[in-house]
Amino acid sequence: MQFLNTINFTVPLLANATATEPVDSSMVVAAVLLSLVVIYFASKLGGELSNKIGLPPVLGELVGGVLVGTSVLHLLVFPEGGTDSSNSLIMTFLQITAGLTPEATPQVFAAQSEVISVLAELGVIILLFEIGLESNLKDLMEVGIQAFVVAVVGVVVPFAAGTAGLMIIFGISAVPAIFAGAALTATSIGITSKVLSEIGRLNSKEGQIILGAAVIDDVLGIIVLAVVASLAKDGAVDVSNVIYLIVSATAFLIGAVILGNIFNKTFVAIADLLKTRGGVVIPAFIFAFIMAYIADVINLEAILGAFAAGLVLEETDKRKELQNQVLPIADMLVPVFFVAVGAKTDLGVLNPAIPTNREGLIMAIFLITVAIIGKVITGLAVFGQPGINRLAIGVGMIPRGEVGLVFAGVGAASGALSKPLGAAIIMMVILTTFLAPPLLRFVFPEPKTAATVDGATDPSLIGSNSK
C-alpha cells in the first residue's frame, strides 16, 4: 500500500484509475450472483446432509464451504489466501459464458471477493443480532460471574499451557510460543452460538454461560492479540493501547446496557410512528449497524455491537415481530459467512506430503490436545450451579473458528511464526472448529428442537419459517 501511494503521486492518471476506475458493473453483479448461487448450493447441500445424520447444520455449511473453496473445487476463492483470479473457477465460467475478458478479470475478481467478504461480514453481524434478540440480558447477567470465570480460565489455561509446552517440550523461543499460546485463547462466538441455537439450547443455563463466556472471551482475545502483536513488532507491550482497549470495551458494554434502557422506549415509539414497509426492521437495523460501527471503530468487533443491539431490542414489545422479520434475512445472509469461512480454510496444511506440515504435525497434536483440554476444564470452574452440565460448557468453548484464523493470519503476517508452527496453528483451528459442532451435539443429550432457532418462531409461523 505504501508503495502504491508513492506511485500515485508520480502517476496521477494511474492513481485515479486504481482508486476510482469503475469496473464493468454488470460483470461484477453477474459474478456476485454466481457466487451466491454456489454459496447457497453448498450451504443447503452440506446443511441438509449434516442435519440428516443428526449433526448441527452449520457443520455441513462449513464443510460445504471447504468443498467449493480453496481446498477442493476452487469455485469460491479469495485473494487473501494469495490466490489470484486465474484460480477462480467462477471467473473462468464468466470468461466462457459472459465474455469476460482476461484483462478485466483481476478487477472483477477483486470486486466480487470484496462484495462477498462484506456480505459474509454482514451475515455474522445479523447472526449475532439475531442471537442477541433471542437472549435475555437478565439471564445473561445472572450467570455473568460464572461466564466471566469460564472466559478467564479458558484464556489463561490454554495460553499458559500452550506457551510453556512449546518452549519447554519443543524448544521454541518466547515470541512465537506466545503467539501460538494466544491463538489457543480464542472462541468463535459465531459457531458456538449458531450450534446452540440449532440444537435448541441457546436459552438453557449452559447455553447462556457459554454465550456470555464467548463474548467476554472475544473481548479478552482482542486484548491478548493487541499485546502479542505489539510484542512481536517491537519486542515490548504497548501498555497505553492495552489500557485503551480494556477501558473502551468496558465502557462500550456498560454504555450499551444503560443506553439500551433508554433507547428501548424510543425504539417502540419510533416503530409505532412508522407506517410504511420495513417500519420495524429498518429502525432496528439502523440501531444495530450504529452499534456495530461503534464497536468496530473502537477496535472491538462489529459483531459485539450487533449482539448488544439485539440484547437491547429483546427487551421491547416489538421483539417477536422483529425476530420473525430478521429470520429470513438471517437465512439469506448467515450462510454466506459460514460458507466463506469454510471456503477460506486451506486443508493443504493437513497434507503430509509437504515437509513443513510433517514437522508441524507433532506440534499440532500438542496444540490440539491443549486446545481441547484447556477449554473443557473451564466447565469445572463454574460454581454455585448444582447439576449443571459442566462438560457441555467446556465443549462449547472449543471452536476457534474465524477468530483463530485471525490470530493465525496476524502471526503469519508478523513473520514471528515458523512455517511448521504456522501450519500447526491452522491445523488446530480447523480441527477444533469442525469437531466442536458434533461434540456439542453429543454432550447435550436430548435435542429439543433441531434446526430451529429456539424461541424465535411464533407457533403460527413454524410451518413457514422453520424450514
Next chain:
Amino acid sequence: MQFLNTINFTVPLLANATATEPVDSSMVVAAVLLSLVVIYFASKLGGELSNKIGLPPVLGELVGGVLVGTSVLHLLVFPEGGTDSSNSLIMTFLQITAGLTPEATPQVFAAQSEVISVLAELGVIILLFEIGLESNLKDLMEVGIQAFVVAVVGVVVPFAAGTAGLMIIFGISAVPAIFAGAALTATSIGITSKVLSEIGRLNSKEGQIILGAAVIDDVLGIIVLAVVASLAKDGAVDVSNVIYLIVSATAFLIGAVILGNIFNKTFVAIADLLKTRGGVVIPAFIFAFIMAYIADVINLEAILGAFAAGLVLEETDKRKELQNQVLPIADMLVPVFFVAVGAKTDLGVLNPAIPTNREGLIMAIFLITVAIIGKVITGLAVFGQPGINRLAIGVGMIPRGEVGLVFAGVGAASGALSKPLGAAIIMMVILTTFLAPPLLRFVFPEPKTAATVDGATDPSLIGSNSK
C-alpha cells in the same frame, strides 16, 4: 482500463497490488455499515413523509437519496459521477472517528461504492422477484397483446417525435438527435412497479398492462440502445447484434415460461425435502439468481430474469410462504436501490447559473413535453378493454428512472451528445422520474391499501409485516 493493463505488464508488483491488495476490511465494513445507516435513515425519513402527505413512499426514498447524495449533503457519493473520495462525507467521518488514513481512503471509498452499488443491484433484483411473485402469468398473458401495443407505441412515438423535433426545431444533427430520442423510449420497471404495489394497484387490469408493457419496453429499450450505441460508434447499425438481442430476448422469455412449468413441481418437491432453516427462500433465490445471471449474460437485464423467476414460483403452492419471507428481505435491500438512484442524481443540471444548463433548458422543456405526451397517449392504444383507465396506463409508463440514466450515461460516454443536450436529457429523466409517482397516485383515484404490497401479506401477518 486499457492503459492500466499495459502498465500491469511492465510493473507486475503494482499490477498485483492493484488487483489483489486486500484493503483494510474492517474499515470497509465500517464504511458499508455507515452507508447503510445513512441509506435507511434517508429512506425512512423520505418514505414516511411522502406517505404522510398521501404520496407513494418510493418518491420520498428517491428524494431522501437526493438529499444525502451528490446533489446536497455528499454523504453517499459514487465514483461514477467523477466524485473522488475527498468529496465523501462518510470518508471524512471515518477519518475523524475511525482513524482512516488519507492514503487508504481512495481504496476504502472504491470498495464501499462497489459494495453499495452491488447491494442496490441486489435490491432491485429482489424487488422484481417480489413483483413477479405478486403477479400472475395468466393475467399478464391475457393482457399481453395490449401490453405489447402500449410498449411499442411508447417506444415509437417519443422516439420519432423527439428525434424529429430536435432535428427540425433545434437544428441538431442526426446522431445526437437519435440518441436523445432513444433516451425518451425508456420506462423504469422498478419505479413503476413499486408505486403500483404501494398504491395497491399492481393486480388491477391497468397495473398488469403497465407492468407487462414496462417489461417489453425494457427489452425494446435494450435493443434501441444497442442500435443507437453502434450508430454513434461506427455510424452504422450492427445488424447481427440486433438480431442476436431480439432472438435471445424472445428465447429467454419463452424459455422461462416453458421451464417454469417443469421447474414448478421440482421446486416444491425440493422445498418439501429440506428440513433446515431457509428451506424455501434459499432454493427460491438459487433459482432467481440463476435466471438473473442468464438474463445478465445474454445482454438483457438481471431484473428481467428475477421477474421471470418470481412469475414461475408464483404458480407454486409455496407462493404465500415465499412471499412472507421475501418481504423483510426486500424491506432491507430495496431501499438501497432507490436511495442510490436518488443519491446518484445530480441536480446540478437544473442550476440556471451554469451556461450549458440555460442552453439546455429550452431543449429540456421540449423533451419533457414529448416524454410525457409520448407515453400518456399509449393508453389510447389499448383496445378491447372497455372502461379501462387509459390515462393511468399512460401515466404509468412515464418514469424513465435508472433506465433513462443508463441512456444518458452511454450517450455522454460516446461523445455524441453536446453538453446542453446531455443536460437536457438528464433534466427530462429527473422530472419524469419524480413526477410519475404523485401523478400515478392521482390518476388512480381511490387507493385500496396504501403502503402495503397488494396480496403479499397473510392476514395473520399484517400487523408484523405491513409496517
